[in-house]
Amino acid sequence: MYSAIMSTEEKSGRHERHDDVPEPLDAPEPRDVPESLGTRERLVRSTQELLWERGYVGTSPKAILERAGVGQGSMYHHFSGKSGLALAAIRRTAEELTAAAEECLATPGTAYDRIAAYLLRERQALRGCPIGRMTQDRDVVRNAALRAPLDEMFDWLRGRITDILTEGQRGGELSGELAPAATAATVTAVVQGGYVLARAADDPAPFDAAVQGVLALLSAQSTADRPATTPAD
Incomplete structure (x- = not known):
């Protein structure tokens, strides 16, 4: 038991603990969380990384x-429990990804240039x-609160x-x-599907090929000639 300050659900045992879940064999090296950060921030950042892994x-x-x-008592001092901390971490991750996408989509240039900047930005394809990653977790998609940041981010991106x-x-x-809404849904799906294919092959090449494919489709709808583009490594 980590603390005497526990939620009613945790005390009743309705939520199974997973303290002994082994770390995945393909998990990346853990990133150090700076000790200079406050306790709450360290908890959120650590949870972001662990949820991804x-x-x-x-x-x-x-x-x-x-x-x-x-x-041991830190989590329950700042959050109601694991789900509350996970929600804060998922929201933080969604906000960071939204900001990164907007930085690309807000760049000067044509519509093609701006979407290409988003598609070609540096990513860790093999990590997904x-x-x-959260949409593949049954416990997340069945929890309306945990699922909400996922829906909001993808809705924003498509829009x-x-x-x-x-x-x-x-x-x-x-x-x-060109059908803008349908094409936006395609771009979003290609990125997410590209991650899955890259992880399945243990190779970023399928992700890069998917990006090149959707860029070729966009280029075919463009009124200007486009040079060939290459995804970032």
Whole structure:
């Protein structure tokens, strides 16, 4: 038991603990969390990393505390329990990914250039998408609160890309036959599917090929000639 300050659900035993879940064989090296950070911030950052590596079920309170380097009562001092901490971590990750995407999508240039900047930005293809990873976790998708940040981020991304494509059409950069909303959904699906294919092959090449494929489709709808593009390593 990590603390006398525990939620009613945890005391009743309705939530199974996973303190002894082994670390995946392909897990990346743990990242050190700076000791200069406050306890709450260290807990959130450690949980972000562990959720990306192990998923929700595989992330135990014990593993979080060890990664954060904090005492047993710390989690329950700042959060109601594992689910509350996981929600804070998932929201933080969604906010960070949204900001990274917006930085690319807000760059100067045509609609094609802006979407290409998003698709070609540096990614860790073999680790997968930290938010997409959560959609594969049954305990997350069945929990409305934990699932909400995932829905919000993907809804925002599809909407943002739809707006950019619509602007491109109105400006004469893209064919009027292009369906902005459907194309935005395709771009989002290609990125997430590319992660899955890369992880399955243990090779980023399938991700790069998927990106090149969707860029070729966009280029075919563009009114300007485009040079060949290459994904970042």
